[in-house]
Amino acid sequence: MAAEPVQQTYTRSPAEDLVVATVDGLFCPAGEFHIDPWRPVRRAVITHAHADHLHAGSAGYVTSAAGAALVVQRLPPGAEVRQVPYGEPIACGGTRISLHPAGHVLGSAQVRIEHQGSVWVVAGDFKRDPDPTCAPFEPVPCDVFISEATFALPAYRWPPAAAVAAEIFEWWQGNRARGAASVLFAYALGKAQRVLAELTRFTAEAVYVHGAVGAVTEIYGKQGVVMLPTRPVADLPAAHYSGALIIAPPSAAGSTWMRRFGDSSTGYCSGWMRVRGDRRRRGVDRGFVLSDHADWPSLLRTFRDCGARRILLTHGHSDTMTRYLREQGIAAAALQTEYGTEE
Amino acid sequence: MQRFAALFESLDTTSSTSAKIGAMVQYFQRAPAADAAWAVYVLMGRRAKRSVGRSLLHAWLIEESALPAWLVDETYASIGDLAETIALLLAVDQPAKDPADDLTLSQWFTERILPLAAADAETKRMRVTGWWRQLGYRECFLVNKLMTGALRVGVSRSLVTRALAAVFGQPRAQIERALIGEWLPSSAFWELLARNEASSHVSHPYPFFLASPLEGPVEALGPREDWLAEWKWDGIRGQIVRRRGECTLWSRGEDIITDRFPEISAAAEVLPGGTVIDGEVVAWQADRVLPFAHLQRRIGRLKLTAKILQDVPARFIAYDLLEFGGEDCRAQPLLRRRGELSGVVAQLGQQIIHLSADIPADSWPQLAAQRERARALGVEGIMLKSWQSHYGVGRQRGAWWKWKIDPFTFDGVLLYAAPGNGRRSNLYTDYTFGVWNGDVLVPVAKAYSGLNADEIQELDRWIRTHTREKFGTVRSVDTQYVFELAYEGIAKSTRHKSGIALRFPRIIRWRKDKTAGEADQLADLQRVLSEQHG
Numbered sequence: 001m002a003a004e005p006v007q008q009t010y011t012r013s014p015a016e017d018l019v020v021a022t023v024d025g026l027f028c029p030a031g032e033f034h035i036d037p038w039r040p041v042r043r044a045v046i047t048h049a050h051a052d053h054l055h056a057g058s059a060g061y062v063t064s065a066a067g068a069a070l071v072v073q074r075l076p077p078g079a080e081v082r083q084v085p086y087g088e089p090i091a092c093g094g095t096r097i098s099l100h101p102a103g104h105v106l107g108s109a110q111v112r113i114e115h116q117g118s119v120w121v122v123a124g125d126f127k128r129d130p131d132p133t134c135a136p137f138e139p140v141p142c143d144v145f146i147s148e149a150t151f152a153l154p155a156y157r158w159p160p161a162a163a164v165a166a167e168i169f170e171w172w173q174g175n176r177a178r179g180a181a182s183v184l185f186a187y188a189l190g191k192a193q194r195v196l197a198e199l200t201r202f203t204a205e206a207v208y209v210h211g212a213v214g215a216v217t218e219i220y221g222k223q224g225v226v227m228l229p230t231r232p233v234a235d236l237p238a239a240h241y242s243g244a245l246i247i248a249p250p251s252a253a254g255s256t257w258m259r260r261f262g263d264s265s266t267g268y269c270s271g272w273m274r275v276r277g278d279r280r281r282r283g284v285d286r287g288f289v290l291s292d293h294a295d296w297p298s299l300l301r302t303f304r305d306c307g308a309r310r311i312l313l314t315h316g317h318s319d320t321m322t323r324y325l326r327e328q329g330i331a332a333a334a335l336q337t338e339y340g341t342e343e
Numbered sequence: 344m345q346r347f348a349a350l351f352e353s354l355d356t357t358s359s360t361s362a363k364i365g366a367m368v369q370y371f372q373r374a375p376a377a378d379a380a381w382a383v384y385v386l387m388g389r390r391a392k393r394s395v396g397r398s399l400l401h402a403w404l405i406e407e408s409a410l411p412a413w414l415v416d417e418t419y420a421s422i423g424d425l426a427e428t429i430a431l432l433l434a435v436d437q438p439a440k441d442p443a444d445d446l447t448l449s450q451w452f453t454e455r456i457l458p459l460a461a462a463d464a465e466t467k468r469m470r471v472t473g474w475w476r477q478l479g480y481r482e483c484f485l486v487n488k489l490m491t492g493a494l495r496v497g498v499s500r501s502l503v504t505r506a507l508a509a510v511f512g513q514p515r516a517q518i519e520r521a522l523i524g525e526w527l528p529s530s531a532f533w534e535l536l537a538r539n540e541a542s543s544h545v546s547h548p549y550p551f552f553l554a555s556p557l558e559g560p561v562e563a564l565g566p567r568e569d570w571l572a573e574w575k576w577d578g579i580r581g582q583i584v585r586r587r588g589e590c591t592l593w594s595r596g597e598d599i600i601t602d603r604f605p606e607i608s609a610a611a612e613v614l615p616g617g618t619v620i621d622g623e624v625v626a627w628q629a630d631r632v633l634p635f636a637h638l639q640r641r642i643g644r645l646k647l648t649a650k651i652l653q654d655v656p657a658r659f660i661a662y663d664l665l666e667f668g669g670e671d672c673r674a675q676p677l678l679r680r681r682g683e684l685s686g687v688v689a690q691l692g693q694q695i696i697h698l699s700a701d702i703p704a705d706s707w708p709q710l711a712a713q714r715e716r717a718r719a720l721g722v723e724g725i726m727l728k729s730w731q732s733h734y735g736v737g738r739q740r741g742a743w744w745k746w747k748i749d750p751f752t753f754d755g756v757l758l759y760a761a762p763g764n765g766r767r768s769n770l771y772t773d774y775t776f777g778v779w780n781g782d783v784l785v786p787v788a789k790a791y792s793g794l795n796a797d798e799i800q801e802l803d804r805w806i807r808t809h810t811r812e813k814f815g816t817v818r819s820v821d822t823q824y825v826f827e828l829a830y831e832g833i834a835k836s837t838r839h840k841s842g843i844a845l846r847f848p849r850i851i852r853w854r855k856d857k858t859a860g861e862a863d864q865l866a867d868l869q870r871v872l873s874e875q876h877g
Contacts, residue, residue: 153417153418153421154408154410154414154415154418154432155418155421155422155428155431155432157431157436159436265357274431275421275422275427275431275769276355276424276427277422277423277424277427277769277770278769280497281770281796283358285356285357285358286356317421320414320417323413323414324411324414327411
């Protein structure tokens with residue numbers, strides 16, 4: 001029994017709203033399409049290929065040209081996927097939509113919807129920090145901006161990614177000096193490749209990757225993203241991995257898969273690592289604060305940049321941000337979605 | 344501070360015991376003596392006298408952050424740790440690097456933190472907020488931690504003493520002994536520690552030897568006659584130290600409690616010099632022990648009145664003899680020590696200090712039958728000590744066991760939740776449970792432990808989405824979930840709305856099969872109370 005959270009405030013979605021929250025996901029009635037639905041629908045516009053935003057079973061998908069290969073890889077064979085280059089408008093029902101870089105992962109897109117002179121933007125997940133693996137976030141002027149709120153607390157402020165990459169490299173070299181392997185947990189899509197790209201500042205050495213990471217990295221490589229060379233983790237004796245860097249998805253932590261590395265230090269790359277309790281609960285030796293989401297200052301900057309008169313917030317600390325914005329005199333409300341806040 | 348911050352970082356970023364000891368050894372060998380002494384002090388979890396309260400720090404944080412107070416509180420509730428919240432919200436991204444500004448750990452204490460205590464409120468605010476504006480994240484976090492108390496960096500007292508033993512090449516027991524009781528961190532103390540002279544103080548007690556819970560069948564311990572069986576008294580474990588005309592009563596918490604129990608100290612005055620006895624301070628009346636809550640009245644009182652001395656008479660039940668005739672006898676077998684102890688106690692010729700009884704039972708089944716009487720006698724169970732055992736240090740498995748009786752249990756409804764500390768700092772892990780009084784739920788117990796990591800996560804998510812009201816960091820939640828709780832004892836209380844106080848409540852299991860209406864009644868607990876004291 002899931003009772004309605006008491007603290008949340010939801011919009012009643014007036015009839016003229018271009019995007020509304022439904023049980024299937026965000027829906028644009030005027031354009032007759034869903035955005036990142038979690039149930040099968042007729043037409044799904046996909047912001048990016050992370051599992052909580054891309055679900056199989058819809059009749060047709062629309063996604064950015066840059067992200068299409070990732071979307072196709074994660075859907076069953078034969079799915080109908082229409083690719084649209086960034087910035088190119090297409091007609092969708094009675095609306096005109098276009099996709100714009102969100103800076104979250106390769107091919108991630110904000111969805112701009114125009115209908116009868118009103119413009120809405122659904123940002124999906126996004127960040128403002130530089131990322132060598134994807135096009136930077138493009139502020140799109142709009143009337144209503146639908147934002148994530150994963151890290152919408154003022155405690156979340158990201159250090160520069162270059163400094164974090166230097167920390168990762170130092171940690172790797174330190175472990176190598178004592179003959180240990182370094183196992184870094186990072187999301188298989190996006191974060192792992194970002195680390196591989198950031199580390200090119202320091203070395204050209206090959207990095208071992210878990211199978212889940214390898215498949216995605218190959219797609220990134222084909223699209224011209226410059227990263228360190230990678231090798232698959234194989235059944236080799238522990239001595240083979242002494243001094244090596246291994247990148248694996250967080251789900252590998254604590255699994256038997258880890259045993260092959262022998263003496264190793266573990267690290268985890270995520271915005272959640274900003275908080276000591278989160279790091280200690282993960283049971284990793286090192287936490288690296290590297291996020292593909294907007295931090296508190298970036299969220300506020302983005303709301304200003306897009307000039308929206310109303311902000312709707314989906315997942316994360318949406319109630320906190322809603323209250324804060326309202327107190328600042330900005331119209332804001334929370335939208336109920338099923339997007340996750342894992343990173 | 345840089346050096347100590349680096350030590351903290353090393354300790355905080357490894358789960359390996361040997362790596363932690365290695366980091367401490369390196370620090371102790373290189374740090375100035377005064378810093379090393381302060382590091383031991385804070386790593387062991389000692390707290391310097393508080394110089395500024397948490398509520399002030401909280402108020403200044405709100406001022407300095409320029410954020411709405413509710414948003415600061417929401418952030419604090421999510422992070423769960425005040426020192427960390429301050430550092431996350433206020434620490435400077437690029438602190439000005441002035442080497443002259445880098446005070447050592449001991450300078451931070453002696454020149455900055457300790458003098459705060461004497462300063463007026465405005466001076467305190469100016470100084471502390473000044474540090475916040477100057478320091479980078481790591482230093483800001485640490486200074487806040489040093490001001491507010493424990494570091495919680497995953498280092499136990501025993502790890503610290505192992506590192507010190509390695510640094511000084513002394514046995515760990517020696518180090519343990521030197522660090523017991525009162526001491527002030529200073530370079531002088533560090534020198535004494537290094538020369539193995541820190542424990543030469545006349546009243547210095549020995550580290551307590553502790554028992555482990557017996558988990559397997561008692562028969563597995565071997566022949567019954569190899570073991571001393573004693574009641575496990577519910578009091579304050581203590582040591583009477585009688586040396587050179589002085590008599591000191593120490594608690595296991597390493598506090599001197601001589602003044603709290605004048606009747607015991609008076610009785611101990613008669614002991615020969617060079618005698619140290621391990622035992623239990625209990626409240627005692629009419630030939631039986633009183634529940635622990637009575638003893639708490641003795642400890643809590645600022646001034647002992649004649650009335651309280653009469654209402655709650657104390658006794659010392661002697662377990663063991665640690666020093667006799669000025670000689671440390673801990674290495675002798677228990678059989679020998681007990682022989683000497685009974686002689687010493689018999690010579691006192693009074694009842695205030697008496698020997699812990701050897702429970703008569705020829706076989707394990709007979710002893711098990713005796714154990715059934717434990718609750719009626721007001722004791723927690725049975726202690727089993729090998730007659731051959733030495734008096735060790737801390738908890739070493741094998742020689743001493745505690746064979747406790749099953750606890751009382753009840754079903755309570757989750758009413759309130761607050762964030763935990765340390766490892767659990769941004770999870771709701773401090774719970775308050777209630778039982779029914781008519782159609783109202785009254786809070787009766789707080790519990791922090793008993794759920795596994797998955798249950799904690801699940802409950803945390805549920806709490807966040809089923810909050811009724813927020814009071815600072817505490818949330819009241821929908822009255823839906825029932826938990827089975829265990830507790831060791833029950834006493835009347837005028838401080839609690841429910842009129843009762845439970846001893847050591849903890850969660851046994853999450854009863855998802857029960858609805859809130861099926862939880863226990865206050866009357867059920869009151870019945871246990873009357874039976875226990877009837």
